[in-house]
Amino acid sequence: MRMSHRSTFTDGNSFAISFCLLLAIFGRYCGATYAPDDSPTLTTTSTTVAAEMPALNPGHSCVNWTAAPEAADGNCTRLTRHGLIRCYGGMNNLASLNSKLGKLFPAQQMLLCGWPKEAFNPLGELQKFPHLRSLTIEYSGFTEFIFDFPDMFHLQAINISWTNLSYISARTFKRVHALQILDLRWNQLIQLDGPLILPRTFQQLYLAGNPWNCTRNFKWLLLQPEKGRLVADREELICTDRKYKERQMLLVMHYKVVLRRECQSHADLLNCTCVMHHIIPKAYIPLYTVNCSHLQFQSLPAYLPENTTTLYINDNQISDIYPLKDNPHYRHVVDVQLENNRISNIDLLEDTYWLQNFRLLNLQGNLLRKLQVYALDNALNDNENANLLLLSKNPWHCTCKFGMRLRELLTKYKDIVRDAWNVTCTYMQGDELRLAKVLSLTRHDMCNISPDDGMRIHPIDWLNCVLASLIILILGKLAYDYYFYKYHGRVPWIVLKMP
Template identity: 70%
Template sequence: MYILLFNRRSTNAEYISHFHQHNFSCVDWKQAPEATAGNCTRYGSYGALRCYGGMNNLPSIPEQKVRKLEEIIFCGWPENVFNPLIDLQPFPKIRTLTIEYSNFTEIIFDFPEMFYLQTINISWTNLSHISSRTFKRVHTLKVADLRWNQLIQMEGPLILPRYFEKLYLAGNPWNCTRNFKWLLLPEQGAAVVDRGELLCADRKYKDRLMLAVMHYKLLLKEECQSHPDLQNCTCIMHHIIPKSHIPLYTVNCSNLNFQRLPAYIPANTTMLFLNNNQITDVLPLRNNVNYRHVVDVHLDNNLVESIDVLEGGYWLEHFRLLSLRGNKLRKLPVYALDNALEDNANANLLLLSMNPWFCSCKFAMSFRETLIKYNSILRDSWNITCTYQQGDDLRQAKVLSITRQDVCKLNEDPKVHPLDMLNGVLASLILFILGKLAYDYYHYKYYGRVPWIVMKLP
């Protein structure tokens, strides 16, 4: 916190706004007569000035009276920026500053050194950024109301004077992908009296409470950094489920020379990246309960040789994405993969290209059928190639373009198969018997001669 060096008696008493006493507001300010000319109205009995759309008539007010003004309200500030160094210079003794319903987007300089200003209210403007040092030199500041602007992020906690009391930040479209973890710290976040009402407006955490988002982020960071299995891994929260407010995490351990899948990952991890490592085994996906909720696994460019261990397991029937490009896969249980994809309504993407597949006759045909059947899930199917034996040569082709004739020929086909020889002998005997029968019938009919074997029968 910024240390207050100037402690004046005027700062010890609670200052009550004259505008609140008299119910002054900027609502419908454009309908006021002064709005057309951009003029100010002074309320002399209590040293207040209200300006509509500018300060064009300020030079007509005696300087001595202007310098004594204690309260300023600007309705519809006319410029695109607000410059406190220049715009507040005529008012050295103001105690309350209000700027409402204005289109300016930036406070281009920090507030100058001020020793009377206790309350700043900047609301219903297009202010989208504020520096942590903006109010640093307002030594008597107690209340800053920045609600209902277009603030997306803050560089960090505002540097505020020692006796500061209340900061209001609700109603802004905060981007919670930025770092607001300081809100959780008592010495920095306690001054934000409405911090429990701050809502996220970014795409990832829209309408989630900022404090909850920051709390989950902090817990995840501590969990990842403290566990040896996740050293150097990056852990982020990528989503919070509506209503239940359950956080979902992504763990990225790519390019870290991992030899195996980590035995531990944070609860509620749904996405795991382990690309470009030296992993050979995917067994934890089947038998490690920490992986039960992991639906997306990226294992590109590893040393996985088989995924047979996943057959019949819970994970294979519930995964959403599995990427195994650039591994050492030669074969897989096609029937098991077919059954899993048939039953898994959640499956969205399975990538298997850039593996050294080997196509035997049976595997090639069933693998090809599976690629065709699930082409909407196996989206790199046209890039899956395999090696197959044709004669004495090893050939390579895309699995979807391979035919049965390519992979199902025998290496050496003999010209006459033994069965063919047997069939030939049997056919010859049948022809001989039929010929003998015709010969005997002819001789019996015309010559009355019976076959020799008939005469030998008893």
């Protein structure tokens, strides 16, 4: 069942009123020129079924067009009383129809139902009807226009609905000089290259019911108010792409415009790229990604837009990560990409809110030699959000104590430190562990214990043997004295000498 949207016509122009009556012949509503402010509105207009609204002439509609006799042959019928030409399934008999009626009754209205071809050629089909005032094409399978519309000086209303039309260019209707209302609802349009080029007298554009991809550039709805206000049903445009599915396009574009202005107004982010990657359902809170990679940054930006959750700042010259410790702009940043920088120490993150709540931290390709293993261990143990930590391509210093602890950490958190097998030790002069993988090293390797050292008895081992022998001797003497006292009643000699 065909859907339509209610609106109120408020223009006092008598010509526009008569024009709306003309459109009503095809079962359409007359829409108001809607001029809201630039802020998004979360309310939606209720929809009603077109069949519930009585049409002035119910016979001029594409509903159940396949049941018409002429549909089988793809023929047209010309109703001279209304200046209407009606074609079902094609225009195969158009030549013979024109030869019969001649040019005494030029068609002013055209209804095309079930266009049979995969494309529609306005240049070839519509030049035959220079006096058209309204055009309706419905329930057709074509996906595109082969050419733009030709010069038409009387065509005031175009309704193309319930088709597979998936693309139109900004210039498609440029030469329809008298166009006032364009209805493109319920097609398969995904994007518009930009605002359509329309005549100055244009009044209303309808776009609802299409599977719009809101990752595309529709910011002109807000940035160009004179164009955006022409979209009479802009509050009803719904996104269907994966990122913004079922979100209002006007809301999504509002967040994008605000983000762009916010990033451009701060010197720290002037050359960075700011994008919105998600909107939290129900709460409608936007989440932002800021990309400042390859921009010669010496330090982390002091400012980030509110609700920034992801920061890419790879391939720069950053040496410290102090903002992660106490900068409030980083409180919601859970993903930080710091690959190929100059960071040599992350100990300042110990016991910080950020380390206990981060989700992704990429430290590959920095200058890290050591870190506080116990602090990182505690953070990963308490952090339920931790998903990825990358530590490879750093010059780790595999001393005996630190190397063993690092290996234990990598073994314990292999699911989080996913590049654990690529974490290698740094090169030192004369060190045989150059670029050795930490997980493949043993205690003997990291503590420089040779096989010969393993066979040699050290002085402390001699002392341990002596102490063990003395303990055994004392225990033996105690057992001997107990035996003689129990069976012979003789106490040890030392007891007799005690005062």
